Amino acid sequence: MKIKDQPFYIQATTVLFGLILLVYVLNILADILVPLAFAAFLSVLLNPLCNRLQQRKVPKVLAIIIAMLIMIISVLLVFYFLSTQIIQFGDSLPMLEKKFGSITTDLKNWIQSTFGVTLAKQEQMIKDALNSSQTMVGKTLNSVLGVLSVVFLLPVYIFLMLFYKTLILNFLYEVFAEENSKKVSEVLSETKTAIQSYIVGLLIEMIIVAVMNSAALMLLGVKYGILIGCIGAILNLIPYLGGIIAIALPVLMATVTKDGYSTQLGVVIAYIVIQFIDNNILVPRIVSSKVQINALMSIIVVLLGNQLWGVSGMFLSIPFVAVIKIVFDRIEPLKPWGKLLGDDIPTRQMVEIWRSRRKSAVLSRKSSV
Template sequence: MNEANPLRQHRLHPLQTLVLSLLLVVLLGFLLKIGQNFLLPIIAAVISMYVLITLSDWLGRLPLLGRTPEWLRRLLVLAGFVGVVAGLTSIVITTGEKMVATAPGYQANLEHMLTSTTGFFGISHDPDWQSIRAATIGRINMQSLFGSVLGSVGAMAGMVVLVVVYALFLTSERGRFAAKLAMALPDDSAEQTKRMVADINRRIGDYLAVKTGINIILALISLLILWLCGVDYALFWAVVIGLLNYIPYVGSMLAVLFPVLLTLAQFGSVQTTLLVAGLLTAAQMFVGNVLEPNMIGKQVNLSPFVVLVSLSLWSSLWGVAGAILAIPLTSMLVIVLAAFPATRPLAIMLVEDASAYAQLPK
């Protein structure tokens, strides 16, 4: 009996580990959900800091700015960041107010187009159609819809201010992080943590900087298309398209859907709507299939299935903001898991190309 007890305990150990791991994951998910208002601005500020540091290093490689001190380059990048955030916030709020004012005209255009279409097919006075219309389209009030969207945007303005403030302080304190890490951890742990943080800085910073540049190019192309087609609030929709392109797979579809629906409400013309949809889709295909693979390549080494799962997970926790941050957060998790031999198998299961982990010490 005495010899069986250690064996039985040994057999129970993997099960206990699995149960404790699942409990830890559930607890962590619960904390992320209830701590959304507190954690989301901090994580968004950390992600923003990666972009700012990468841009500052890029400025250092330019002929003239490369001779300037590092603090001046970071100051220029921070000033540009604050200006861009303030400008985008102003565009969104101003456009939202105008859309609420013009919503009745959009709804009248939709009503006219619907009446013409049903009249052409001879079903405008059909009782069944009238019941369906009253239960679906008749319940849509575009003014109240735009008003609710504007209210949500206004609520996000406070979080944007927090993100800017956190990013400014994080960027200013980044240089002292290495010294604090060396004092806080033993020699081996400090060196391992430094390498892990450096890997995160390099991969996530490069990915976010290049992805931001790609999204700016896509936004400019979309702005030109929308402006030439006479779509209202072309600058606003170009900003939305650029932001949604951070979301993998789903973001490109939503980026086309929203302005196309507004085009239908603005013009009440199926032909114009199809033209705008075709041009925006062509721009998305060019960026997604030609520009993005050549510029980003394998900087984010994640399995496509893992990308979809992470997108579902983070969007269920934090909504649209979680969907935008899904790729950087999952990439950070993979780098942390790969840094330790005990959790490296999990990292290998999450990546698309595992050859880079074959050379790491076990």
């Protein structure tokens, strides 16, 4: 008897067991799968450039090397720009530490006078918080080390994936039945389009947000506005959550370097406006591809990605789910799950029509029995 003919509790148990097994394997093989996932997405992004070079009679190996060199040089230019800003930030670090220390002392005294919590008890609470956060720090360090391993393995994986592209595609066609070749072709085509439009859109969005952040912070007189604005734009690549985290950096810098709270208020207002422009103008017109993931599922998969693969999982979660949605939309039994991931909200009339059809189907089955 097929699984779909079994009672619901058996189906649910089977699906749950399969998900647990899948998550376990993904977690155990994270050091191998994370670089492969990044390499797969970047290979899809570089593939059009390689094809254009090969159309101009450039040998395949040389075309791949040229495309990879362009990508590496672009990344190095970004890191060089950020490093120059970080050097300037390092020169003022002693002064910032002194000012931050005085602010911390004033805050402790205020807490003692307002809530009656002694300085010794506050110090103990801070120590306890630091001790409890050691696990989180260790996880963060593991994520950083994982990112470094990704950086060193990426060029090798990208080169090999682009070189063996036809072999991989041929395998995907042959592993499925011949009558499904059309669906496989549609899935691969839409997956390529979704990944390319998503990554290119993210890069364009990041540049625009970096310019807006930096301009706003410089107008408000926040020190190192360009560096903090660029870091905020990079954090903004993490859907929904990154933009919220990015606000804390300029607010903290304004608190340390300026008196009063008018600058902090201006930073919060400016970032709210920028986030509104980003979420309502930039993301729908630049980032969004043919596959739309609703906000609820985006937040859930980002948090799950962070729990599974750390920082890398947060960046990979959205394109990964976009690919899953493409597959779900092409398989009849999985279409409801694809709709759950999407942002097409059915109207009340559509729900009533679906309920009436469902009711009619149940009645017809009962009458036939």
